[in-house]
Each structure stands twice: as C-alpha cells, then as structure tokens.
Amino acid sequence: xxxxxxxxxxxxxxxxxxxxxxRDVERLAIxxxxxxxxxxxxxxxxxxxxxxxxxxxxxxxxxxxxxRQHIMHLISPGEDFAIAAVYVKKxxxxxAEAMTDSAAAAFRGDEFLRLIERKPRLAINIIISLSxxxxxxxxxxEDLALKEVSARLARYLLGLAETxxxxxxxxxxxxxxxxxxxxxxxxGTVSETLSRTLKKMKQRGIIKTSKNRVLIxxxxxxxxxxxxxxx
Numbered sequence: 001x002x003x004x005x006x007x008x009x010x011x012x013x014x015x016x017x018x019x020x021x022x023r024d025v026e027r028l029a030i031x032x033x034x035x036x037x038x039x040x041x042x043x044x045x046x047x048x049x050x051x052x053x054x055x056x057x058x059x060x061x062x063x064x065x066x067x068r069q070h071i072m073h074l075i076s077p078g079e080d081f082a083i084a085a086v087y088v089k090k091x092x093x094x095x096a097e098a099m100t101d102s103a104a105a106a107f108r109g110d111e112f113l114r115l116i117e118r119k120p121r122l123a124i125n126i127i128i129s130l131s132x133x134x135x136x137x138x139x140x141x142e143d144l145a146l147k148e149v150s151a152r153l154a155r156y157l158l159g160l161a162e163t164x165x166x167x168x169x170x171x172x173x174x175x176x177x178x179x180x181x182x183x184x185x186x187x188g189t190v191s192e193t194l195s196r197t198l199k200k201m202k203q204r205g206i207i208k209t210s211k212n213r214v215l216i217x218x219x220x221x222x223x224x225x226x227x228x229x230x231x
Contacts (some may be wrong), residue, residue, distance in 0.1 A: 004029060007054040008105060010078030013125050021119060028112060029105040034058075040096040040104060047085035047092050049106040053077050056102025059182070060094045071186040073136070074099075074177065080129055087113075099178070147228065150197050152187045154226035157207070161216055170208075172216040179212075200231050 005022050008014055014025060031054070034040050040051070043062065058075040072094055075081055085092050086109035116122050147155075157174065165172040176183060184194040201207045206222055208215040216222060225231055 004031065004054075004105070007077070008052060011052045011080055012078070013052060013080045013122070013129055015125055016121055017119075024115060024119075028107050028115065030107075031103055032106050033101075033103045034098040036098050036101050038098055040098065040102075041082070041092045043092055043094050045092045047082060047090055047109070049108055050080065050082040050086045050112070051096075051104040051106050052080045054103045054105055057099040057177070058096050058102055058104075059099055059178075060096055061185070062094050069185045070188065071178075071182060073133075074186070083126060084130060084133070099182075148231075149187060149189045149193055150200070150225055150231040151228055152189075153194065153197055153201075154222045156183070156187060157214060157216060158219075158222060158226055160214075161219070165216075168215070170215060170217060172219060174214050174216065176212045176214060197231065204231070 004026055008022065008025060008029065009017075014022065017025070029052075030049075032040065032051075034056075040058065041047075053075050055077055058081075059071050060073040060075065060081065061069045061071045063069060073081070075096075081096070082092060116126070160174040160177070161172045164177075165174050167173075178186065180194060181191050184191045187194065198207070198209060201222075202209060204218075204221070206216070206218045206225075208217060221229075
C-alpha cells in the first residue's frame with residue numbers, strides 16, 4: 001500500500017491542505033482492513049467513526065424485509081462516507097461491505113470535530129461532500145420513483161462512460177464495476193429485468209456487450225433513453 005499521506009490526498013475532503021495539515025489528519029487516522037465479503041459496519045451499529053476509502057471498493061446497502069439488497073452507493077478510493085451518520089444520526093443507516101479486499105482510514109467523530117474547529121477549510125470541504133451525497137441520493141430517489149429500468153440503466157452507463165470510458169473506432173467502451181446481480185440491485189430491479197433491458201439495447205444496436213464490458217454504439221439514443229424515451 002502507498003504511504004497513508006498519498007492515499008488520503010486522493011480525498012476531496014482534504015483538498016487545499018498543507019503538509020502540516022495532512023500530518024494532523026494522519027495522526028487521527030486508524031487504518032482498517034476489510035476482506036472481500038466482510039462488513040465494515042452494519043445498519044444500526046453506533047456511528048462513532050466515519051471513513052475515507054484508501055483502496056479496494058465498498059458497497060453501501062440496505063436490506064428489504066425479504067432479505068434482498070438495495071445498493072445505495074458504491075465507494076471508490078478517495079471517497080469519504082458515514083459523516084452524516086456520525087454527526088447527525090448517531091447510528092449507521094446501512095451496511096458497508098467490501099466488494100474486494102479493501103482498506104479504509106477511520107476517524108473518530110469527536111477527535112475530528114476538534115480538528116474541524118482549528119481548520120475552517122475542512123468544514124467547507126465537508127459541506128461540499130455532504131451536498132454531493134444529497135444530490136446523488138435525490139437523483140436516485142427521482143429515478144426509482146419516476147423512471148423505468150431502461151432509463152436508470154442508460155444513466156448508469158453514461159455515467160461510467162464519463163468517468164472511465166475509452167474511445168474506440170466503434171464507440172465508447174466501458175467496464176462494469178459490479179456484477180450484473182449487484183447492478184440490478186443498484187438500479188432497484190432484478191437480474192431478469194436487467195438482462196431483458198440489456199438485450200433490447202443490443203437488439204436496437206445501441207450497445208454491444210462482452211462479459212463485463214459494454215461498447216456504447218449509439219450514445220445519442222442512450223442519452224434520450226436516460227431522459228425518459230421508451231426503449
């Protein structure tokens with residue numbers, strides 16, 4: 001693993017921090033490793049720490065009454081999570097499970113609060129982070145309530161194209177960052193419905209798929225579907 005300072009600097013939470021600022025942050029960080037399939041915390045646990053993911057990938061999810069997962073957010077290195085749980089709710093509102101072997105920096109809420117009092121820039125960064133999460137969850141609620149699975153899938157594919165898309169002669173190639181069963185849970189549907197939707201998109205010449213790779217052939221139509229056009 002890279003030095004802790006280098007890993008923490010990936011987080012927007014510490015944007016604009018000096019070397020001395022980062023040393024103060026490092027002194028508060030407790031590195032927690034989490035093997036694939038293990039939980040970092042469970043829904044209802046007392047929220048004493050928030051986290052910055054250093055390596056790997058995590059999913060935040062809730063369980064329905066029948067035991068089905070609904071994935072709320074996928075966490076990548078550099079992202080912070082559970083800040084609101086620590087300072088507002090006091091209990092974790094969801095499960096955090098490692099999708100690969102992962103490591104996270106844990107910060108005690110009371111210790112970090114004293115750091116915030118000394119470093120106003122950190123308070124601004126936290127506000128920005130929470131605002132980003134709020135926007136994302138608002139969009140998720142809107143999609144689940146108002147949009148069909150095809151629109152949710154189209155938005156997801158376009159989002160991946162923006163972050164890790166690779167341009168080819170035929171279109172934009174992306175790599176799915178989760179298995180299809182996990183993607184179905186993320187989109188609020190089931191695997192069978194997701195498979196049918198992908199098949200329709202392939203039949204219409206909008207995408208091609210190969211294992212965990214998707215080639216977007218018709219980005220314009222995909223964008224129209226994301227906005228509510230019928231597939």
